[in-house]
Amino acid sequence: MSSAALTLPAAHAHDKPIYASSTTTTAPEESKDSDVLYTINDLLVHRARTAPDVPLVAYPASESGLTDYVQYTARMLDGFAEGAARAYLRLGLVPGDPFDAGERTVVALLAPSNIDYIATLFALQRLGFSVLLLSNRLSAHAIAALLTSTNCTTIITTPPFAPLLTAVQAAKPALRTFTIIPKHTYAAKQPQPRLTVHRSTPTEAAKVAFIVHSSGSTGLPKPIFQTHAACLFNYSSSFPLRGFITLPLYHNHGISSFMRAVFSRNVIAFFNPNLPLTGANLATAMEHTRPQIFYGVPYALKVLAETPRGVAVLRACRLVLFGGSSCPDELGDRLVAAGVNLVGHYGATETGQLMTSFRPAGDDAWNYVRVPKALEPYLLMDRVAGSDAYEVVVRDGWKAKVCSNADEPPNSFRTRDLFVKHATIEGAWKYLGRIDDRVTLVNGEKVLPIPIEGRVREHPLVRECVVFGIGKSVPGILLIPSEHAVGMSDDEIRDSVWPAVEDANTRAESFSQISKEMVGVVARGVDYPSTDKGTVIRAAFYKQFEPEISAIYAAFENTAEGTLVLDIPGLEAFLLSLFKETGVELESTTSDFFLAGVDSLRAISVWNKLKKTLSFNGNSGKLSQIVVFEQPNVQCLARYLYALRTGSEIDVVDDIEVMQRLVEKYSVFDPHVPGNAVVDGETVILTGTTGSLGAHVLAQILPLENVKRVYCLVRAPSPAEALARVHASLAQRSLQPPPAQLSKVTALPSDFSRADLGLDAATLTQLRNTLTAVVHSAWAVNFNMGVASFETHHIAGAHNFLQLCLSVRTPRPARFFFCSSISAAAGTPLPARIGETQVPELAHAQGMGYARSKLVTERIVGAAAGGVGVHARVLRIGQIVGDSRVGVWSGTEAIPLMIRSAVTLGVLPDLDETPSWMPVDTVAQAILELSGLSCPLPQDTPTTVYHVLNPRVFSWTHDLLPALRAAGLDFDVVRSASGCSGCVTATRTL
Template identity: 35%
Template sequence: MEPSDSYRKSDLFVASHHTLPNPWKFAGRGDDRITTSDGVKILPLPLEGEIQQHHLVREAVVFGIDRLETPGMMLFREKDADGVRMSDTEFLNIIWPLIEDLKDYMKALAEITKESVLVMPEDMTCPWADIISIKRTQPYSEFASSIDELYNRLDNLRGPGLMLSMPELEIWIFLRFKELGITLLGKKSDFFGSGVDSLKAIQMRELIMKSIDLGGKAEECAPLIVLDTGNIEKLARKLVAIREGEDVERGNNDQIQIMEGLIKDFCFFEKHVPGSHSDSQDGKVVVLTGATGSLGSHVLAHLATQSDIRTIHCLLRPTGSTGISPHDSLCIGLQKRNFPGLYPMTTRRFPDIQPQSSDISKPDLGLSREMIRSLRMHATHIIHCAWEVNCALPTVSFRQQVASVQNLLKLSLTSTRSEPAHFLFCSSVGVAMRTPSTIPLVPETPIPSLTHCSPTGYAQSKLISERIIEKAVAEYGARATILRIGQIIPGGGRGTPKWNQNEMIPLLMRTAISIGVLPSRIGTRFGDTCSWVDVNKLAESIIEIAGLSSQDEGQIYDNGKNKGHREESQLVYNIVHPRPFSWFNDFLPSLKLAGLQYNVVSYREWVEKLSRSKIDLENNSSRELLEFWLAQLGNTYEFDEEREIRFDTQRAQGKSKTLRDMVNLVEGLKLVELAKGIINT
């Protein structure tokens, strides 16, 4: 008999047998689990239940959600249990030995002290659920002021922060990271490369705020200070600069200097030497990265339908010690993206899809010598889709991503064919999001200044890569195309209908649930215009621009005048929807039609509300990107239509029939379906 869907009721179960796989035991309600801001998930019911067995205790409630501090506890006294009135201190002294004994069973609660216990008055009641258990969120809300007072009192007990010298501060940071489970090899070891993710960075910042003397300037300790600085030495220098009142921007490496440094590190190549191996009629050979990602899987799906492509080599991230083969990795990835029949092919036909385990951040791409030799001899195109999509990471954390651009360009330039393999790089419109208002339309040309880039590490890493490609083309003879891509939305008709949860729009949309409001504009630079591109149409456009489409290879279109003529060399194409819609007039109403309830406020008010919301990586992940949202304000708090960034797509439309024929998403119920996709992500 099939089990009921009772497991969907937010109840928690634990395995109840050490060898049998299926027995499960009820452990509590979903809201019984609390999560501290350092990511520790605690199920305190066993401890609470044992304490409640004491005849003096009516209810025990552990708290600590959204706090880095160790959890505390509220004790609700039983009325006149012994017929003797006693003070809170006397009551706690009686109960404390029991708490001490029970803490041995739960290491996560081991540091609860007497000072972190709140003894509630006898006449104070604790909310109960219908099934005779605590409504855990209610006591947190009802007694929030008492909990805050307790933590403020604990902060005062800590005394002044540590006044450490630069060497002492470096040692302190090293030891604190070690306590958080991160071992750094040296003071210049890259945080991100050593396993410091956003959660660990938040934990470290909280420890700094509590323990280190910042000279009364704690507000200058930015939310992303740990990831922004990148290593122990730079973090210590930044903290000393804050405390001493030095020029913090100068104390911290200037972002432009960081970008220039990365460009310099990765733009060394050797000129292509035409080989004796000439182009044959056997078909094209494509090297593709990111084939299991959203865009890459759609590109692969379109490549697989082209009759003149012989082989597609999919370079896949190594699976480490999991034992999963490249074949299985590609199968799993494509099934996840809703392309289950794409690989392996049910019938033997061209193109042949060849998955390869590859670390593209390494000079040899993590491939065998034989495979490198084969790719140099046969590869005609390299399409680079793979990239870390995380707007919260600093620029230095994308070093390996930037290295991959250099390595793939080197593969192209060392081709033994008559010309280098055509390298196509999927960039981002973020590289131009700070273009001055004096430039009304971002052209399909290189970005003239690094200052035109969005302040996120993601966008800056893309612009760094663009500069490296520009140099490879200008000085070393590379054949390359930069595809400057806008906001990608789920495809219609094929592939997964779900949004990437880490992208900007889904993150922004979730604030309708977490804080109950959405902005009337998407910042001053994104403004009101939504030129979003369907990932399926985008992939098709990329194939056409690459000259890989069987139908329209190498053709251009200019009002029909130049049809049939091959276009001159073009380095950059802007790929955004040529027929945008309005955020305020079109998309926000579609969200309400899709069932989402929220209020509309100005972008400034939205950012302010988000900044006051709790840090909750599970339910309020948009809060983690606060600095990114703030950066979209630019130098003004209000929307200015003249400052809104727009992109010229004339050249891209000329190369891609799919792009120039894109229909407006406002038609029919397309936007409503799009909105539902975000809500259900």
């Protein structure tokens, strides 16, 4: 038997809900040649011969019918195909030579998914054509492009599409059009003998059966060619259950679900495409057809779940299978809790079905698809650099894969679909979204819209919800109201939906959260760009609603100035109340905003409310969006706002004075009292292990035989969560120490601002008896924070670590190594050659709180080394890039974002810069050498500062840009008005 052929297995039945996959492929027993399937036509002929009176399709008899379903048997469908084929031949639709070894002639089909469509579909297969299945949503331009790319000159359609076809023919004047054959013609009794116009051979199995197409969400739709062999392999994963389908047949999920029902000899009922997809209509049709399996998109589940009646018809199904897009967690959880056997289906037009969330009874993780054994050799879950997300990649050899788009791995298909791992279930993956779906804000943060949209879309007043904000400082959402919102104003809709938005915010990162001012409502009943699955075409949506989105930002950013006039005490009381409204209750007017939990969303929201409420005497335009971070507390902010309104001199806090105060405050230590504790090897505290540098230091320190124990101090609620975060950080960077090495790790939740570092008494006692070194790399990389905001957790934290080193009961203090930054000296006046010494002036730090906090801590480390004899060292680190082995580099950093513009914008700047970059694993190696952990280092060396940076520099324009082009990036070079700031020429003088 040819490897391209497929043997049809016998159907079987289920009496209980399906919890584990019952998919079938080829039958193991030998079959007669007549049972071998080479083409789609073979499938129908075989069914008509072996089970002629088994119903395969149920379809309403009338144009607007919901309950008048008629069942069509395999014999009837075979007769319909025969009758329609003869009718098309009479009209002049004649196939090519049936014995020609070349490709089949392509005929396009543009019509609603009704019984006429099914008859024509099988008729064209019987005649030996390849069928181009055109979405009913396509524009004339998109149809013309698909006809051109598939060499198609013939289209079958219905009268309602005549105006569209007129526009297509303007671009394709040679296009032949045929009207779809009606039922009264193809259902008429046909003469014998049967029509035979082509032969079924192994050669035919390799020819194209269907041409489906992409949604066109990122441009014109692209054709996807599916051979008979690939289709039959895909359809053989069948469910032997009576079905109900809401999906159109011109969508791959729809045609596959239909053909799987034919394959398994089970009737499938079609929802009437002439009727709106409402919960009431669906429930009525399903109550009449009593399906065992439901095929649909999440929107169909949403409208059914809005009423007890709808939930009841879903619960009555043995299997509810959704696909096409992700189902909101809240919706799925509610259905599963109500007893619905909900299963997700994931696949791609180019690869067929890949994974489902079939699971054992008692496993409620319906939203995690599982990798079947047969797929494992052909599936690669490829981690996306700088994230916990993985892209699904299908390797060469998977039979249902019909095309490739990547050479790594060779001849593979990269789906651009992102998934995350289940925390405990091996091989279980949750859909996160498309790579292209992420909304990148102006600061480089990436908002994942799917979870937010899914939660808000759950609200009965919402038909669709779309997150926007590309290139903006804050994200927003546009609501498409549902039919339940008729008669409501925009404000009423916004107020009603707001609790759902707030709930979505609780699960999103701070930069992804939506403020109420950024919730827009569009006109009821408006059409918007979407795929046949009902998924929004994001780029086209942004283009269509650009005026509405721009108006939301204009209203948010250009709010008319308020009228409230307050003195300084009044402003302080007003601000305390305002922050409380945002969810932050400040203890006093001097409480630091950042440490109190004021994130970027709250800061922007406060700024907006200040502008709308307070009078600034015409100066509101001077109020910076990050004023909350520029003024560290209510006391300072109130004085600033008062000065802005009155025109008085603004009391600017002198950062240099603040830095000097901090240096003096934290340079006082209790001296070390030598003890007689004897240590065996090295016991190390390591911070920052959830970041890139800390993770690489940990991965390199664990194999060292002299290192016996590594304490990783992490901001986490429990030891278990702390350890999980450390392991996740290692895995994210493809760092996988063996279990024997990981057993050296003790991960603990910690609070650096406390003198005891948030550790319990027993742990502190153990550390004081065994600690030999601290490598401190944890630091907030936040360029909005002022230097004062770094005091409590960071600067005081370094002091607390130094004091712990001095409190050990060993003869000498534990060693302390502080990972500083070249930005601590980047403000040195030019020309400058910065040696490995203390920076002489506090003003020589770069002009931002991050750099100034690093320099303050350098001074404190120097005071400890010179004053109380602790072996304390500063490791001043330059620009860290991805590691030298895998190249993982955080995609939110400035340089990766800039380079990515070569892909998104097609341009890169011409910079007059000579950077000095170092791979993160090389930096980690240097830290271990300079700390004496990986090689001996004299304890009494007078050097307290080391520069950890690449002594070699390169030209951005003359070296990097050509290298990027050589690597395959296509971009234009644009002239930059100015180069990057903060470049430092530093030397290493040993």
